[in-house]
Every structure is written in C-alpha cells, then in structure tokens.
Amino acid sequence: xxxxxxxxxxxxxxxxxxxxxxxxxxxxxxxxxxxxxxxxxxxxxxxxxxxxxxxxxxxxxxxxxxxxxxxxxxxxxxxxxxxxxxxxxxxxxxxxxxxxxxxxxxxxxxxxxxxxxxxxxxxxxxxxxxxxxxxxxxxxxxxxxxxxxxxxxxxxxxxxxxxxxxxxxxxxxxxxxxxxxxxxxxxxxxxxxxxxxxxxxxxxxxxxxxxxxxxxxxxxxxxxxxxxxxxxxxxxxxxxxxxxxxxxxxxxxxxxxxxxxxxxxxxxxxxxxxxxxxxxxxxxxxxxxxxxxxxxxxxxxxxxxxxxxxxxxxxxxxxxxxxxxxxxxxxxxxxxxxxxxxxxxxxxxxxxxxxxxxxxxxxxxxxxxxxxxxxxxxxxxxxxxxxxxxxxxxxxxxxxxxxxxxxxxxxxxxxxx
DNA sequence: TCTGGGGTCCTAGGACCC
DNA sequence: TCTGGGGTCCTAGGACCC
Numbered sequence: 275x276x277x278x279x280x281x282x283x284x285x286x287x288x289x290x291x292x293x294x295x296x297x298x299x300x301x302x303x304x305x306x307x308x309x310x311x312x313x314x315x316x317x318x319x320x321x322x323x324x325x326x327x328x329x330x331x332x333x334x335x336x337x338x339x340x341x342x343x344x345x346x347x348x349x350x351x352x353x354x355x356x357x358x359x360x361x362x363x364x365x366x367x368x369x370x371x372x373x374x375x376x377x378x379x380x381x382x383x384x385x386x387x388x389x390x391x392x393x394x395x396x397x398x399x400x401x402x403x404x405x406x407x408x409x410x411x412x413x414x415x416x417x418x419x420x421x422x423x424x425x426x427x428x429x430x431x432x433x434x435x436x437x438x439x440x441x442x443x444x445x446x447x448x449x450x451x452x453x454x455x456x457x458x459x460x461x462x463x464x465x466x467x468x469x470x471x472x473x474x475x476x477x478x479x480x481x482x483x484x485x486x487x488x489x490x491x492x493x494x495x496x497x498x499x500x501x502x503x504x505x506x507x508x509x510x511x512x513x514x515x516x517x518x519x520x521x522x523x524x525x526x527x528x529x530x531x532x533x534x535x536x537x538x539x540x541x542x543x544x545x546x547x548x549x550x551x552x553x554x555x556x557x558x559x560x561x562x563x564x565x566x567x568x569x570x571x572x573x574x575x576x577x578x579x580x581x582x583x584x585x586x587x588x589x590x591x592x593x594x595x596x597x598x599x600x601x602x603x604x605x606x607x608x609x610x611x612x613x614x615x616x617x618x619x620x621x622x623x624x625x626x627x628x629x630x631x632x633x634x635x636x637x638x639x640x641x642x643x644x645x646x647x648x649x650x651x652x653x654x655x656x657x658x659x660x661x662x663x664x665x666x667x668x669x670x671x672x673x674x675x676x677x678x679x680x681x682x683x684x685x686x687x688x689x690x691x
Numbered sequence: 692t693c694t695g696g697g698g699t700c701c702t703a704g705g706a707c708c709c
Numbered sequence: 710t711c712t713g714g715g716g717t718c719c720t721a722g723g724a725c726c727c
Contacts, residue, residue: 314695333694615698686697
C-alpha cells in the first residue's frame, strides 16, 4: 500500500529566543541568548556566530561580542507553546508532543478535510505566524524519523515535504548528524573514517561500522526504513523516571553541604511523585567531579519510595558510600554536581496506607515509620499548595537554593508523570 | 578561567532461576 | 568430573535528545 508523507514534525524555531523577540521588539534582528552562565537558547542571529545552546556564557561572548543576554520569561514559554499545540490539535487529534516546542502529527485522517499534507503544513505555519507570532518549521514524510530530519532541513522558518519516491535522494547528501541518535561522539568517530553524509554511511560496509561503533549504528540506519512503528504517532506518554540535579561549581564534598543539596533535590523529586500519586523502587544518584567525570550509584528496594525523608536517606547512603569508595582517587577531591533520580515507577494510591502494618522500615509505606512520613509529607504538600513552596519544608531544604536556575525553568523541562 | 536541567535508550556483566 | 541455555532483574556507564 502506497502511503504519502502524512507524518508531520512541527518544530518552533529557536523557541525561547523567538519568544523574547516577540515580547520585546527591540530584540528583533539581534543576536540574543537566554540564560547567563550557560546559554539555554539563542537566536538565529547568534547562531551565525557559532553560539549554541548548552555553551557557557563565557565562550558565547567570545564568539559573539555583541551578544545580548536576556533573563527568560519562562511562564510565557509555557503559555505560548501550549497555544501552538492547540493549533496543531485543530488539524488532528493524533499529536505526539515530544518537548515543549515540537510535536509529531499524523494527518492521514485529515486530508479529506484540509487537503494534502503539504497544504496542512503550510496552513499550520501560517496560523502560528499570524495568531501567535512565532516562526515554526515543518517537515512532512512517511515516517517520524524522516519528518524530523525534514523539519531540521526546513529551518529556519520553512517547510520541507519528502516525496516518498525521492527519499534516498533527499537523504544522501545530508550530514549524518541530522540522524536521530547521531551526536557529537558518533559524528567524530564517523568523520575519522571519512564518513560525513548519510549517503556515505549507507555505502559503508556494515561489518566495519559494527566493529567500530557497535550495533547501535546499524539500528539507526535501519530506523530510516519505513515500518509501522516508525510511523506510529503516540498521543501521550508517561515519564519512566523523575529526577532533579544541581550544579554548583567546584566544592569540597563536606557532609553538611552534600546533605543540604540532596535534601533539596529529594524534596523536589518526592513532591512531584506525590503530586501524581507515583512512587519508585529504584533510586539513582549521580556525582560529577570537578573534571566532569561522573559516576552513578543506584539501589532497587522492595517498596516504592515517595517520602521526602526516605528518599533523602537513601540518596545520602549512596552518595557517601560512593565518595568513601573513591576517597583515594585523585580526581574526587571536588564535586561539581549532584543528582537524584527515581525510576521503576508505580502508581501509589492513598489506599496503600491502609495496608497491614509491617515491622517499621522507613521505605515501607505500610510500616509505622513509612505511614508517619507519608502523613507529614502530605501535610507539607497541602500547606505549600495553599501558601507556596517556601512556606514550609524540612529544615535543611527550606534554607537553601543552590541552583543557579529558577524553578520556573526546571518546570519547563519536566515531563508528564 | 567554561561546561544547566529534564529526560530516554542502549550495552555489558553478574546474579539468579528454571 | 564437568559445567547447557534461556530469561529476567539489577547495576554502572555512556550517548543522546530538547
């Protein structure tokens, strides 16, 4: 059965920066970056100088002396992105949002109403431009992977439709880095073998690629082939893990400081879990040292965790255990980041409290200690709901905000639980 | 005198079970 | 004296995405 390019990938251009330029006309046409210590996003005018998101502010200024840094209007990002998504939903209910500013659409059921995919895509772009004021690029193809590549090629502010008959011609000259899953490391390895384009990659002997890069790349190549799974647009998905991290420059890992940071992270993670009646059996911590090397330690318990104090305790045990284990390592004198993540998530209705009381263990919500903590946490959650996050909390947590990033920005990146 | 914060997925080895 | 094979879960590390 022949299928047309009915999968669309819609991707707002330089989203945060475009919003800033929309809100403040004096910024339009100028090289701007959102952020400070690190570039969270930048305008196309800044990209022309080589500025990229994730880059340190220091390096960005070196590349582009005229760069203007602006503080983010994070609430507006959420509001405007949601408005864009509602435009997409006007076209089809089959929308898979994959981040704040991009989504896949399956318009195969909409062509009889709105016309061919190219027309639908053009209409989306026009509406987002007229009604919201933002540039958006759209790619249309037979699969999600191809549609995403097409939208990247379309940027900025463009539309690219990949005709099923000319897919290979379209792909061959493109840089391998446009493929989903080919990042800087893989790109560098391929470049060492003289492979820069998708065509060159397709022509390379698979055995050589396999010995060099493992099986990963083979699956990425085959992902370009058309199959049903590549086409399926899944309207929604739940997150499989919840985490929080904090970078704080270089610090000695003094117990007092480490406890304070972990308490704060555990508070954020556990609060989000409880808000969605979720809990997780696996707790993972990550420690990054001054030299950027990082290690992880995890523990999977019998009972799902969502109590702030329990999560804090487990995280402390994992972190201090790892630090003791590396006390001799020359590179572990200073740490630069701590993270906590909870996975193996399960639903945890309040019903669970009514389980028979088992011997008291902190991580068991059916135990006396677990129930007490659950009750305290829910009291705190309720007070915060009414008076705000800073109204109440555990002592070590309420004190400090090490993160250089506002909570509003953190919330932007959170996935649906 | 730099390197944020939220996630996903994959691999490899070991423990353990049948 | 020899020691299969498959499956699942867990841990650690790493690449990648936005």
